[in-house]
Amino acid sequence: MNESNAIPPVIPAVTPRQLGDDPAERVPITNAFAAIEALLRQPRRLLFQLRQPGAGGLIAQMVFVSAVCALVYGVVAGTFSGGTQLWAAPAKIAGGLLVSAAICLPSLYIFTCLSGAQARLAEVCGLLAGLLMLMTILLVGFAPVAWIFSQSTESVAWMGFLHLVFWFVATLFGVRFMKHGFAHAEAKSQAGVNVWICIFLLVALQMTTALRPIIGTADTFFPTEKKFFIGHWINCLDKATSGDGRTNSRD
């Protein structure tokens, strides 16, 4: 026998494990608490359930949990100034987050299609709801720390910075979940999703300026002056370094 004629052994291609391969992933998610548990500990189970027909109920529950968690974190943020901010801050944070998601949903769907992913609109909505839910439950986890600082400091700039750090960490995890979901949607490229993530971050940051004050106080519920968030941050830093930022009488 000539060795050159020997048939090489067939090396099986390494394919990512399919969602639902594990029987535990096929267990239905029946309530909001189970959804939170699954999101933290069994994200594949949640991703599998979001692909099933009739996932609308689960998505609605996830959006509801996100709204409640955003309200809870908003109350904590509002304790910095107290008074009307105790209801205004939660309303603005929850409303701003949901509106940001709604604004960005169409572009997310377009980018998903452009990247060649086999995801239905319902699945894209589910992934976005997962991003929001993970973000907001992490924010609730940060709430005790945020509250301690709210009661200690008088600097709006410092509190704004701290809330931004918490929001950024929470968003990182949320985005990671979403990208994990898209990895199972057979997307040819992640570039579209990455671009969308930048858009979502910019929209959410601008929303904090469009709905200001969220931490400090003002005479009107909405701002009277239009600003971009970077300009607003520069103004806040100027106030903080000149000493005006050590009071919570301005946002």
Add this chain to the structure above:
Amino acid sequence: MQPPAGKLNLREISVLLRGESETISVWSAGWNARRFALHVGVIILGAGIYGAAMGWWRDPQQAMFVAVKFPLIILLTALGNALINGMFAPLLGLNIPFRQSFSAVVMSFAITSAILGAFSPLIAFMTWNAPPMTAGVANINYSAIMLAHVAIVAFAGVTGNVRLFQLLVKLGGRYAALRVLCAWLAGNLLLGSQLSWNLRPFIGSPTLPVEFFRQNAFHGNFFEAVFHALRQIFQFN
């Protein structure tokens, strides 16, 4: 050998200090209220005695205050970060229940407190030998005592975290353990330093009255103070 369930066993403290990760991972997997109470007790006693030794130099009343405040900071830090620490663990690759992450953190704080408690006689001896804390003459002694505290607290903290890391490695592998430990450390540092700021003074100052809280305890925060100190040093405007 496992002690009978439902019975306090003080030998468990030495198991913790030795970092017997096999036994400790078994402990952390199940909930035992008495064991948890033992760990909390070690924190209260160890950190409390150390706090008393720390405050004694200023005044006996200050010693009493710090004996309450020191364990309070540790327990409040563990409690305040419990939720976020419990969420970080599965997200960073260590799929342990919330209760297990909380008890792991409390265990590491118990190790730290036990070490602090063991060092408290040394600190008390140092304080006893130091001249009375009076304005103007105590600067060198103040610096020496402060440095001793920094060294001991750092040693106790590092040891507690090394033991915690060993437990986390046992539970979920080296990389996941490292990620989780870094996240937990960052959170505990953030909250712990702020709580220490709120609950100051600890050593006390000869020019300021002995009190549980400073008048301005809830005005400003630790990081702002660091920033302002740096600005003064480097003469920023």
